[in-house]
Amino acid sequence: xxxxxxxxxxxxxxxxxxxxxxxxxxxxxxxxxxxxxxxxxxxxxxxxxxxxxxxxxxxxxxxxxxxxxxxxxxxxxxxxxxxxxxxxxxxxxxxxx
Amino acid sequence: xxxxxxxxxxxxxxxxxxxxxxxxxxxxxxxxxxxxxxxxxxxxxxxxxxxxxxxxxxxxxxxxxxxxxxxxxxxxxxxxxxxxxxxxxxxxxxxxx
Amino acid sequence: xxxxxxxxxxxxxxxxxxxxxxxxxxxxxxxxxxxxxxxxxxxxxxxxxxxxxxxxxxxxxxxxxxxxxxxxxxxxxxxxxxxxxxxxxxxxxxxxx
Amino acid sequence: xxxxxxxxxxxxxxxxxxxxxxxxxxxxxxxxxxxxxxxxxxxxxxxxxxxxxxxxxxxxxxxxxxxxxxxxxxxxxxxxxxxxxxxxxxxxxxxxx
Amino acid sequence: xxxxxxxxxxxxxxxxxxxxxxxxxxxxxxxxxxxxxxxxxxxxxxxxxxxxxxxxxxxxxxxxxxxxxxxxxxxxxxxxxxxxxxxxxxxxxxxxx
Amino acid sequence: xxxxxxxxxxxxxxxxxxxxxxxxxxxxxxxxxxxxxxxxxxxxxxxxxxxxxxxxxxxxxxxxxxxxxxxxxxxxxxxxxxxxxxxxxxxxxxxxx
Amino acid sequence: xxxxxxxxxxxxxxxxxxxxxxxxxxxxxxxxxxxxxxxxxxxxxxxxxxxxxxxxxxxxxxxxxxxxxxxxxxxxxxxxxxxxxxxxxxxxxxxxx
Numbered sequence: 001x002x003x004x005x006x007x008x009x010x011x012x013x014x015x016x017x018x019x020x021x022x023x024x025x026x027x028x029x030x031x032x033x034x035x036x037x038x039x040x041x042x043x044x045x046x047x048x049x050x051x052x053x054x055x056x057x058x059x060x061x062x063x064x065x066x067x068x069x070x071x072x073x074x075x076x077x078x079x080x081x082x083x084x085x086x087x088x089x090x091x092x093x094x095x096x097x
Numbered sequence: 098x099x100x101x102x103x104x105x106x107x108x109x110x111x112x113x114x115x116x117x118x119x120x121x122x123x124x125x126x127x128x129x130x131x132x133x134x135x136x137x138x139x140x141x142x143x144x145x146x147x148x149x150x151x152x153x154x155x156x157x158x159x160x161x162x163x164x165x166x167x168x169x170x171x172x173x174x175x176x177x178x179x180x181x182x183x184x185x186x187x188x189x190x191x192x193x194x
Numbered sequence: 195x196x197x198x199x200x201x202x203x204x205x206x207x208x209x210x211x212x213x214x215x216x217x218x219x220x221x222x223x224x225x226x227x228x229x230x231x232x233x234x235x236x237x238x239x240x241x242x243x244x245x246x247x248x249x250x251x252x253x254x255x256x257x258x259x260x261x262x263x264x265x266x267x268x269x270x271x272x273x274x275x276x277x278x279x280x281x282x283x284x285x286x287x288x289x290x291x
Numbered sequence: 292x293x294x295x296x297x298x299x300x301x302x303x304x305x306x307x308x309x310x311x312x313x314x315x316x317x318x319x320x321x322x323x324x325x326x327x328x329x330x331x332x333x334x335x336x337x338x339x340x341x342x343x344x345x346x347x348x349x350x351x352x353x354x355x356x357x358x359x360x361x362x363x364x365x366x367x368x369x370x371x372x373x374x375x376x377x378x379x380x381x382x383x384x385x386x387x388x
Numbered sequence: 389x390x391x392x393x394x395x396x397x398x399x400x401x402x403x404x405x406x407x408x409x410x411x412x413x414x415x416x417x418x419x420x421x422x423x424x425x426x427x428x429x430x431x432x433x434x435x436x437x438x439x440x441x442x443x444x445x446x447x448x449x450x451x452x453x454x455x456x457x458x459x460x461x462x463x464x465x466x467x468x469x470x471x472x473x474x475x476x477x478x479x480x481x482x483x484x485x
Numbered sequence: 486x487x488x489x490x491x492x493x494x495x496x497x498x499x500x501x502x503x504x505x506x507x508x509x510x511x512x513x514x515x516x517x518x519x520x521x522x523x524x525x526x527x528x529x530x531x532x533x534x535x536x537x538x539x540x541x542x543x544x545x546x547x548x549x550x551x552x553x554x555x556x557x558x559x560x561x562x563x564x565x566x567x568x569x570x571x572x573x574x575x576x577x578x579x580x581x582x
Numbered sequence: 583x584x585x586x587x588x589x590x591x592x593x594x595x596x597x598x599x600x601x602x603x604x605x606x607x608x609x610x611x612x613x614x615x616x617x618x619x620x621x622x623x624x625x626x627x628x629x630x631x632x633x634x635x636x637x638x639x640x641x642x643x644x645x646x647x648x649x650x651x652x653x654x655x656x657x658x659x660x661x662x663x664x665x666x667x668x669x670x671x672x673x674x675x676x677x678x679x
Contacts, residue, residue: 007192008159009158025392028468036464052442055153058439095399096394097393101219103291104289105289105290176221176224198388242352272329274316296512297580299546299547299579299580299581300576346537414663416660418659446637449591481590482590482669485587493675494673562612
């Protein structure tokens with residue numbers, strides 16, 4: 001899937017994992033009521049990073065294709081070609097798996 | 098449309114998308130009750146950027162003509178020549194599409 | 195009108211627009227109940243700017259005579275020679291028109 | 292009046308204006324219930340300024356003798372030789388007139 | 389146990405101590421109702437650290453294999469191969485023992 | 486009185502003024518219900534100052550023996566050899582008199 | 583007592599003073615209901631300090647063996663070999679005596 005969407009700053013576009021991927025790699029994310037409940041997904045696009053005090057962009061740690069565990073608490077849902085996607089800040093990504 | 102309006106700092110003037118553009122490019126923004134609900138629009142004018150600690154303006158990532166997805170939560174509505182426009186901070190722009 | 199008033203730091207003295215100027219330049223500011231409701235006015239005096247970390251004053255973007263759109267939410271009203279004026283921070287000025 | 296009182300950091304000692312000075316210079320400060328209500332006064336003493344990141348004192352913009360408009364919201368009242376004075380931060384001074 | 393999980397930034401993956409380890413090394417963590425109640429565990433993976441203002445990663449103090457005392461207040465629970473793990477920020481680790 | 490007590494960082498040890506000193510130097514501190522009510526006292530010991538970003542201690546403005554006006558709102562009371570003392574941050578000292 | 587416990591960052595391990603030490607050195611800490619109530623103790627271990635913006639550890643002011651006055655408000659209690667200890671940030675230590 002080619003994605004025509006460039007997130008700004010330290011934002012990342014994530015495709016949430018399908019049901020069958022939810023235990024892939026032996027990783028299981030418990031159901032909780034917490035607003036910080038973690039989810040699995042794949043990075044579809046990354047921003048150029050935030051500007052530091054020297055006026056340079058700070059490149060992100062994640063790259064397109066990374067499988068990640070993220071919190072969607074502060075994310076924004078959109079739909080591109082019927083696919084649900086999420087725009088989050090890299091801050092909301094906990095780990096790469 | 099020539100726009101006689103220069104936003105200050107990291108502010109951006111956005112023209113909200115018309116009804117018929119709302120699914121352009123296959124991008125669809127779900128209706129939600131969230132205060133961070135995303136919208137589509139076009140960048141009409143950009144500020145010179147915020148000053149960094151060295152006294153330099155940090156240029157914005159977006160430019161005039163960019164089609165963007167933004168949150169209007171903290172924006173200010175104005176009308177120029179009967180056209181509704183919105184002044185937001187670049188921070189409130191999620192992505193370019 | 196000569197104004198004997200020097201705002202400190204990043205503050206700006208603004209003369210609110212008269213009724214008849216409120217649609218000048220084709221710009222119309224909708225009536226809202228929002229505390230961030232925008233207003234039109236003219237810059238009468240500007241401060242020398244805030245000090246940055248190097249001990250230098252960061253000059254303001256606006257200058258005397260600029261027609262501006264501002265939010266008066268955090269401003270302070272005073273009267274000079276029967277003219278109502280407002281002291282705001284440059285942060286509260288959205289755009290020059 | 293010689294004042295034996297040295298404010299610390301970015302603090303300033305102000306002598307509030309007498310009744311008869313309250314419209315001096317054509318400047319009138321409306322009565323409001325706002326906690327940020329402005330007042331007129333004269334600068335009696337200034338601090339050496341805050342330290343910046345380089346360990347240097349950032350000198351104040353106001354100097355002894357300046358007539359100022361200030362907000363006393365966060366100020367501290369003291370009495371020196373029966374004269375009411377106010378210790379405020381320079382931040383609380385809006386303008387010199 | 390080889391762990392296929394890379395935490396981002398200053399995050400750390402911790403394996404909580406088993407019951408029998410809870411008094412190992414003579415260290416005992418009292419039961420309290422406090423949300424900051426401390427726990428024992430072992431570091432399984434560490435992030436590359438946060439970026440500083442110069443664009444460099446600030447390496448973590450803890451390393452894989454360290455036995456630590458941590459607060460799980462702000463942590464996120466996941467399960468990898470039936471093993472409960474916790475993703476916390478290094479900030480939430482109090483000490484190495 | 487020799488004081489065997491070294492405050493840390495930007496903290497200062499103050500001996501509150503006795504009743505008879507409360508109008509010394511013509512300075513009178515009005516009784517108020519404000520939590521920021523000012524008090525008079527003498528500096529008994531000073532810390533080495535806070536570290537700045539360059540790893541240097543920022544020396545305090547006050548020195549041992551200074552007569553000061555301070556707010557005890559955030560201070561901590563202790564007793565040394567039956568003498569009530571107060572440990573405050575230099576930030577809570579308004580002026581030297 | 584040798585302590586096998588290394589606090590992280592700017593944290594410090596403190597052994598609270600015994601009853602008989604509570605007036606040692608003529609220092610008496612009044613009983614109050616305040617959450618910032620001060621306590622006496624001895625420093626058992628210190629962290630390597632926080633990283634500054636240049637990536638250097640900022641060494642602590644206190645060292646092992648120092649007798650200190652501290653606030654335990656934000657501290658964490660643990661027990662090592664039946665001895666109650668407290669892990670606090672150096673920020674919570676008011677003075678060395």
